[in-house]
Amino acid sequence: MSCNPPAKFTVNGMARTYTGDPRRSLLDFLRDDLGLCGTKKGCDHGQCGACTVIVDGRRINSCLTLAIMQHGSEITTIEGLGEPDHLSALQRAFIKHDGFQCGYCTPGQICSATAMLEELAQGWPSHVSADLQHIKLSDDELRERMSGNLCRCGAYSNIIAAIREITEATP
Template sequence: MKDRALHSTTEVSFEVNGKAESLTLDNRTTLLDALREHLHLTGTKKGCDHGQCGACTVMVNGRRINACLTLAVMHEGDEITTIEGLGELDNLHPMQAAFIKHDGFQCGYCTPGQICSAVAVLEEIKANIPSHVTGDLTKPAALSPSEVRERMSGNLCRCGAYSNILEAIEDVAGVSA
């Protein structure tokens, strides 16, 4: 009985990239490990495994999160979108296409997290969710380089493609880069 308490499992069901998934997981399994190791969605990367780099960014119910910092069992019934769920090879998501157009990557390791975060950033601004640099909370949030930089600050790129990433986001938003 004591051993069972140490290795408890739970069945969790959620929707991943539009597909219903049900897994029996150790309660300590992170969402990142459930996606990568159990569902074989390896686009989401394990970078620091401490929530500091953003390589594992996915969207849960439309909000971006670091998948390494949350347990899979906490997402019962949630809708999860990974980089694999944004577009397909012959039909890229506009953000994926903009990253290619503006060379928003170098080594590419952080790119899936950057793209998922960028998609969510535009939705946050559209929904008028303020950031720490939003100047006037009585007016709608506006897309500006400082807003994008602040909102994307949790996604690190060791190669330094930040200016190209900003151009890609502005392109998708319809703002002149």
């Protein structure tokens, strides 16, 4: 029996409760307890982005946060963005542009890009935004915004092409 109060949050639209070890990462809880294995454990140090999920609309490395710290949060993993028969537009664009090779980083890339598109819609600048009022969505801008997600296979140009397709389709 745990002495800690339970952490309650929503994962992919479903209410969940965590009562385990307070030192356990969100990544391990998602993978081991909930069976959501789309979120990958890459470096386990917050350096590669393979474990990126969306918490309350913001992208985070799930290996760097504890499950209990997410009490009250809404968490979205790659499984919550689409299903094999109903993929999100970004997931379809990744397939169309071959935005993956081995696919290990792809769930984190897609979660990161999904949240990044929302950041763009809200007008958030990046470190390379020359004009803070009118952000020009160059490839350099997209690369900077996705720089927390590494692809060991080097599919970066295809990832950028997939994201660009979605940004150009959005009015």
